[in-house]
Amino acid sequence: MNRKKLTALRKSHGLTQEQLAKLVGVTTSAVSNYEQGTRLPKEETLIKLSNHFNVSIDYLMDNESEEQTATIEDFLCVLNTEIRKKPITIEGRVLNETQLTGLMTLIRDGIESMHL
Secondary structure, rough: OHHHHHHHHHHHOOOHHHHHHHHHHHHHHHHHHHHHHOOOHHHHHHHHHHHHHHOOOHHHHOOOOOOOOOOOOHHHHHHHHHHHHOEEEEOOEEEOHHHHHHHHHHHHHHHHOOOO
């Protein structure tokens, strides 16, 4: 499993490891181990992760080439990382983590509403 992709997907969805663990029915330490690359998820967990993030199992397992994986999720992961590098201000106020997560949700919803 590509641990970086899983971590990026989780963060781009504004989820903690604990929240993701509850969503797919595993322990928080299991998610942590997946992200550290010290443990692979069972097949049923992999399917749940794939369904939750709307990506293929091949994508999670890193079996797709870079060209094939240029997805909306990739864009959102990159955007999520970039917006956290420097403080973002709107009308002179710096956005906090909750507001940044909300912004990412708005962007995701906007993209999904375009049916890309």
